[in-house]
Amino acid sequence: MPAFRTRIHALAAVLLTAALCAPAAPALAAAPVPVEDPIPEKPIPSPLTLTLEEFASFPKSEPIPPPSNDPRLLRQARINYLGELPDGSRRLYVNDLNGKLYLLGRDRQPKEYLDVAAAFAPDFVSGRGLGSGFGFAAFHPEFGRNGRFYTVHTEWGAALTTKTPDLPAQPGTRFHGVITEWTAADPRAGVFSGTRREVLRLGFSGQIHGIQQIGFKPSARPGDADYGLLYIAAGDGGRGASSDDPQNLAIPQGKILRIDPAAAGDRKYTVPPSNPFAGQEGRLGEIYAYGMRDPHRFSWDGDRLLLGHIGEHAIEAVYDVGPGDNLGWSEREGAFVFDKADRCHLYTLPDDDAQYGYTYPVAAYDHDPPPGHSCTADSGHAIVGGFVYRGARLPLLSGTYLFGDIVDGQVFTAVADHLREGLGRAAIYRPRLVDAAGNPVTMPQLAGDTRVDLRFGQDGAGELYLLSKANGRIWKVTRAAYAPAGVLPSLRRDLVAAYDFEHPLPGDPAREQDQGLSGTPITLVNGGAAMRLEDAAYRGSTHALETRQIEPATAGNDDWKAGVYAEAGVPTLRSFNAVAGTTVMGWFKLLTDGPALNSNTPDPADRYNAIGLAGVLSGTSQGHDVRALLELITVNGELRVVALARRVDGSASQTFAADLPWQRILPRGQWVFLAATFDFDTGAMRLYRDGRPLPGSYTVTGDPWGLEGAPEPDLTSPSDPRGIKIGGSYPQNTREQNPCDCRMDGLLFLDRVATPGEIRAQYELLRPR
Template sequence: MTTFRKVTVAVVLMMTALWTPPAFARAEPTPVDDPIPEKPTPSGLTLTLEEFASFPKSETIPEPIDQRLVRWARINYLDQVPDGSGRLYANDLNGKLYLLDKSRQPREYLDVATTFAPDFVSGRGLGSGFGFAAFHPDFARNGKLYTVHTEWGNALTTKTPDLPAQAGTKFHGVITEWTATDPKAGVFSGTRREVLRLGFFGQIHGIQQIGFRPAARRGDKDYGLLYVAAGDGATGVSSDDPQNLAIPQGKILRINPIVSTGKYGVPSDNPFVGRPGALGEIYAHGMRDPHRFSWDGQRLLLGHIGEHAIEAVYDVGPGDNLGWSEREGSFVYNKADRCKLYTLPDDDASFGYTYPVAAYDHDPPPGHPCTADSGHAIVGGFVYRGAKLPLLYGKYLFGDIVDGQVFYTVASEMKEESGQRATIYKPRLVDATGKQITMQDLAGSTRVDLRFGQDGAGELYALSKANGKIWKVTKAVMTPPGVLPSFRPNLVAAYDFEHPLPGDPAKEQDQGLSGTNLSLVNGGAAMRVRDGAYRGSTNALETKQVEPATTGNDDWKAGVYQDTGVQSLRAFNAVKGTTVMGWFKMLGEGPALNSNTPDPADRFNAIGLAGILSGDSQGHDVRSLLELITVNGELRVVALARRVDGGSSQTFAANLPWQQILPRDQWVFLAATFDFDNGTMRLFKNGRPLAGTYTVAGDPWAVEGAPEPDLTSATDPRGIKIGGSYPQNTREQNPCDCRMDGLMFLDRAASPIEILAQYELMRRR
């Protein structure tokens, strides 16, 4: 990903050199009142949080001036000791490192505050104290772990930073290596040595985190290398320190903490090694407060706390420049006008800045001083890759430190090269009893001081300093509004046409489990019309034939298509059944005139509604489909499906004339269920079954004699089609002059009573 990003910038620079727009065409940056108007989207994903551990009360050193530091226990992180023991560890900023075994009872392992007294300080600045701990990946053999703490007092005159310190340094951030005599012991005993000491001007934005890349294995170039997130010492707001490659502040550093000579080594493949005037330790730069980072495989995802308005997640690669303090997020930051952010200049690409893959803004209340703390700060989290919560898989869980809001994005959508920020969703939180709660409820405070942790199996935890407790995420289920509870675990894809993709209104966000966003083909955002079909709905999707007398790909339809298969629709692979349902309103007479033939009176023989493509579909063949087709010379509402890719299809046609089922200009709730194991299909109108007949004799699904159970092909569907054929828009066929709303695709056959209940749940009163 990083390589792609650099190549793209290089191409832009080359093009800029070859062609420059006229001076009069250039747009100067202009102030922005609401940098990110889109707000986190309420999600149907519900997370259950169960209390996991509680820590003993602790006190700051010295007594704090800032009352925000008065917490029960300032637990800052949770992770697992990489020695196979299953032990977890957590640090308290006030000075102690705890281990937790299966009993979940915190037991003191190491007292950092006492070791470094009287220089140790945790009562000045929100990040001061024992900030972080990281166990070496080979801890089981070498017994090494690393900590970060802050010092002041005599340390400022008796100890010298290893890299250039900021003028007027008031605090030191210190990384220490500890070597345990017995790595299996429950209490530390061994030796220590100082690895790196940095000098910071401010009491905030010091060394926020250290860590090793978990996926690196022995022999990898990244194995055993320590990443160090160093803030700007609160000077970036008025200086260029984060952009200055000669100093370490406002950077992520990458070092080798274990070397035969010296305190640490500088990896030869660091991006600035050998550059005159630059520190070889630097991995990436241009940061204000790089608060929390984590890895998703090779990707380093960073939660970066902003200054004026922007809280952001970055995908950080070697050599990246996040832009601070020339940029805040993807906006211009003007040191002379701290009350506004500005749009980017026309020549922005020439600077090569890296921009967020997800972000939200502060939205301060009216009258709030523009330079005052608005009470928001992002805390980075983790992409869930565990095995116990499949509905959370592939989602990046993070939140807001202060008010404790919990958010997530879909990791596969966090791509800088797309030029768009990923959608931020806000899941529902419930406790072990199922009662809806907030993190403020769990923390017992409006200031949550939220953090996240992860164990060796990838399971996730939420932490609060307010009451010193940790909760584990134990369940993840989908509960989209207006969906029958029994449908929620099987709702692979759902579209209500109320959720345009931020930055691309020609796409509709999936409200189901798969995250398969839908393209609104040819008509784009204009295809959303104000005509809600059911209670709570505002918009519907309009599809239509645009120019019937002209052959061309211009009709309005929707869908998604990939000739290699759509992996996010994998839930439809090797299943016993499916369901397609939604609200439909016919606008035209139908079927549409056939624009592919010279006969002006010729019409298509079908009207496309909605369906799931087969794993070998050219855009027309389906695994499950609800539509109107000609049966024995008459147009009928049908359910049509093929169980096996390349196999024969079966059709179940409703007996009633289609105009009685779908009267013109009336909303109707249609559903089709497909039971491949039993070889049956059913149709429903407004929750009631429709009588019908099968049109193909024999055994077209080849269920006779097949191994039990009878499943669909184990191949990724090539997509979804809505309002016609060929969602990849290679040709026109079977357009629907109609409107659709509340479309749902399930990976099982719904029962008749469920179909009726869903209709009753949605219909207008």
């Protein structure tokens, strides 16, 4: 048993001894009381937008035998999971509860790999109960070498009398849940050929809450204690609400089990000695964690196991599950007392609850049935666990746990680092969904049915997929963006980074959360959260960023500026690699009559020859070797508003300077909308003020960008930008250079050239009336 569990049980023993020896308490502890609305807070609408693109479609399948009275079993295809074969082939696999295991290659067309239903006919059953059939498949981490994979299916009929469960069965057993090991003769083949053997058989009295999932820990490596161990999520068979089965450590139902499926002699499997109850009399050594009703989907984030757990009365929950954990069912439902005699209420926890050592949810939502709904009827909610995104394609989603509701298809997110015991319930967010064309959609619309039967999948690169049994289709999450309401729709798909200074990074107000596609937070350098001030640059704005010089007479690096910088490049800004164009735009208000005093020279009257506004740094830029900057610099002895850029790292730059005096473009104390566009293919640069083009000219003759003779189209270098700088140079904060005594808001950075019409429309969208 783990040390922390031992301490809990030891504490319980001490408390019990003390209770027997101590004098009677002066007053009884408060008894639990009924709760009308267990979780009053609702999932929070999020500015996060997820793009779902259809990925695959599956042929119609039929339950075996046809369902007698449950229309929920009549789906297009009862696809239950998507995963990737761990053999380097990049093939995906999908199981259908009605019996087929499919493989998907690059053409995304499902090819039948194995017919599980036919292999176990006539005992195989998928037409009785929502969880019956071919429930799951898990491939051994060395499948490419040993050809082994495992499946779960349900049996009835003759199997109930001719085959014996390996662990204690529930009374009145009606179904068997069976785990089978298959060994492919050729792991590379597109159709299975090989052998099979039975690994584990469990008996359930009900046709719900059977074996819901099996899986190997992805982060385990050869030599790790967890490597090659099979986790098994076994439900309570529907008996938990009327029995103590989930709390009974002598039986497997209502538990997560963990076994080593590698055969040892004449045994089907072995019990890992590291299991929390291994070798303990009266307790099954196979048990890893217990106290569960319907442990529907689990996944790992590193070494953490996150579980989606379907509730009985009201609570749909996510748990951070460790060895020996007791989730409390059916003494508890979520963080509430469950009373078997009262199906209409949950109850508050007793004052002495800590002594029981229950593990409570790290996130949860309740059913919120409509007015007049019977408290004993199904309200149509059931959580489906998902995955923490750790892929590379959607950096804005990194560290986000994506999950949902099976029935109505709602998709939820939570911050993975907040899903930890001891932190209370994490906030649940509801992102916005759009289709490939950017149109808002819901999962019922995509599934073509009010009952979605939502599931999640993940490929080997960590990319995420949504599945629906209703129409047998799969969608891939292809984009994640925080699209602020004040951004023109046509710009959103190319908005690499956006900062409105209304979104401090959770837990770190000295950083600003990106509202664009890349998810690149910036640091408010030196001033921190104090740089975020109340000021309205445009309609809907409440805060702006202030940048300024702090000590004009002292050389140093204490000036207020913002940005992100990495010597090796910022991977999340990779969208700016090898592009044909860039746009920088935003709202600016100068609070000065000219450049700041130069603190780097001995002359106290000397001033810098530039004022830094905003821009993207190229792959080798230290702050001046530019890719695309909007600034004020001295041109021929006169300060000008300019667009300044270079195309290829290490080559020359070009400057486009506005003709008008800078004081007319940026009057002191007045908000102005500026934009700069950089077309690296044609060599064209443009400046705009309040949506209208500014006349100007180029300051360098010839071909500084090296467009002549270069392969078409002419692109920037394929190197990660070192960052974004705002309000001065050197976001790496090594020195003060060209500070801007000003305020900024609504900064947008695009990886293409915005059209004049789009820039005008963006200004008109927000300009004060």
